Amino acid sequence: MQLDDHAEELASDLGVDKAEVKADLESLLEYNVPVEEAKASIRRNHGGDSGSSSSAPTAKSLADVSPDDGSVTATVRVLTKGTRSIRYQGEDQVIREGEFADETGIISYTAWEEFDFEPGDSVTVGNANVREWEGRPELNLGTNTTVAAATETVETPYEVGGDRDLIDLEPGDRGRAVEVRVQELDDRTIDGRDGETEILSGVVADETARLPLTDWDPHPELEAGASVRLEDVYVREYRGVPQVNVTEFSTVRPLDREVSDPETAPRMRVGEAVDTGGLFDVELVGNVIEVRDGSGLIERCPDCGRVVQNGQCRAHGDVDGEDDLRVKAILDDGTGTVTTVLDTDLTSEVYGGDIEDAKEEARDAMDKEVVADAIRERIVGREFRVRGSLSVDEYGANLDAETFEESGDDPADRASELLAGVAR
Numbered sequence: 287m288q289l290d291d292h293a294e295e296l297a298s299d300l301g302v303d304k305a306e307v308k309a310d311l312e313s314l315l316e317y318n319v320p321v322e323e324a325k326a327s328i329r330r331n332h333g334g335d336s337g338s339s340s341s342a343p344t345a346k347s348l349a350d351v352s353p354d355d356g357s358v359t360a361t362v363r364v365l366t367k368g369t370r371s372i373r374y375q376g377e378d379q380v381i382r383e384g385e386f387a388d389e390t391g392i393i394s395y396t397a398w399e400e401f402d403f404e405p406g407d408s409v410t411v412g413n414a415n416v417r418e419w420e421g422r423p424e425l426n427l428g429t430n431t432t433v434a435a436a437t438e439t440v441e442t443p444y445e446v447g448g449d450r451d452l453i454d455l456e457p458g459d460r461g462r463a464v465e466v467r468v469q470e471l472d473d474r475t476i477d478g479r480d481g482e483t484e485i486l487s488g489v490v491a492d493e494t495a496r497l498p499l500t501d502w503d504p505h506p507e508l509e510a511g512a513s514v515r516l517e518d519v520y521v522r523e524y525r526g527v528p529q530v531n532v533t534e535f536s537t538v539r540p541l542d543r544e545v546s547d548p549e550t551a552p553r554m555r556v557g558e559a560v561d562t563g564g565l566f567d568v569e570l571v572g573n574v575i576e577v578r579d580g581s582g583l584i585e586r587c588p589d590c591g592r593v594v595q596n597g598q599c600r601a602h603g604d605v606d607g608e609d610d611l612r613v614k615a616i617l618d619d620g621t622g623t624v625t626t627v628l629d630t631d632l633t634s635e636v637y638g639g640d641i642e643d644a645k646e647e648a649r650d651a652m653d654k655e656v657v658a659d660a661i662r663e664r665i666v667g668r669e670f671r672v673r674g675s676l677s678v679d680e681y682g683a684n685l686d687a688e689t690f691e692e693s694g695d696d697p698a699d700r701a702s703e704l705l706a707g708v709a710r
């Protein structure tokens with residue numbers, strides 16, 4: 287049956303305007319609500335029988351809530367509450383998302399209306415719709431849902447509140463609070479849903495980890511070097527690593543203590559690191575087995591920074607390229623390989639000269655490749671310790687190096703470390 291037919295059927299059953307139910311139906315389907323459930327929900331909204339046997343919600347423990355339940359009533363503890371704005375039928379709508387828990391389990395919720403509850407509250411949620419999201423049940427609180435204070439505190443083994451260390455953040459987390467130091471922060475202009483928008487993009491750290499951050503509604507309190515408490519942030523995955531997202535609903539408050547950075551990055555085998563799918567901050571040790579093409583003295587597009595080949599940018603066509611230095615080196619430790627990318631400064635260090643020196647050498651030889659060759663001679667066949675950000679995607683496994691140092695490890699230490707690794 288087509289959407290139109292469903293709307294027709296609903297309109298005639300309920301004796302209402304077809305255009306009205308069709309619009310409701312469309313918006314529910316847009317949020318992946320199954321069509322039968324969407325129709326049942328519209329019937330309920332219009333005072334009709336939902337046509338479903340589970341129309342009278344039963345009180346349930348969270349462990350027993352299943353996607354097959356039409357709607358349920360549950361007495362729960364509010365663990366977290368996050369705020370987000372979504373575009374809904376061309377208009378911005380504010381929704382709240384988070385987690386409820388009881389003694390038996392935990393469940394995510396989305397509230398489409400404003401309800402009076404905060405993390406820590408014990409409440410009875412009446413007539414919440416259950417839907418399936420990524421294989422798990424989730425509660426939807428809408429116009430037909432009631433929320434009332436519970437008579438007793440709901441005991442739960444789950445942590446109340448959104449406070450977390452950076453290392454514990456996971457994609458999909460909502461309503462989180464973190465205390466961090468801003469390590470880097472840059473202004474960026476993006477082509478957002480409302481045209482060109484200014485955002486802030488950077489890196490934050492606490493004692494446990496470093497993670498990328500985006501502030502979609504630039505907060506003046508967020509500045510490089512500042513130690514701040516961020517409340518009501520959400521986490522999503524960007525190139526395999528969790529990213530902290532600050533929005534218009536988040537609060538940023540300066541702390542009167544200095545948050546310290548993690549001194550070391552977790553050290554991993556190359557194969558193990560690649561298997562994680564991406565790590566924002568990791569240390570790898572391996573041999574440089576090859577310096578790839580596109581290393582040495584290169585040209586970048588002045589508009590987008592992409593590497594220019596034969597005067598052509600992939601996005602901007604014919605451009606006047608700007609000189610730069612870069613190394614793409616393959617690092618191998620026997621368990622796997624990654625391409626380590628060195629920026630201008632790190633490349634200058636391994637080359638032993640700056641861009642002007644490289645241009646001069648290339649001019650003298652009448653060949654740019656001499657710069658890459660000089661770098662090859664210095665690093666191929668040697669062992670390096672690299673700390674940086676690893677992304678694993680359709681471009682392969684790439685490690686953006688922050689530090690790149692010849693490994694000064696004592697071979698005896700290394701041997702015992704390897705043996706320990708084997709025994710693990």
Ligand SMILES: [Zn+2]
Nearest residue numbers: 587590599602
């Ligand atoms: Zn370009």
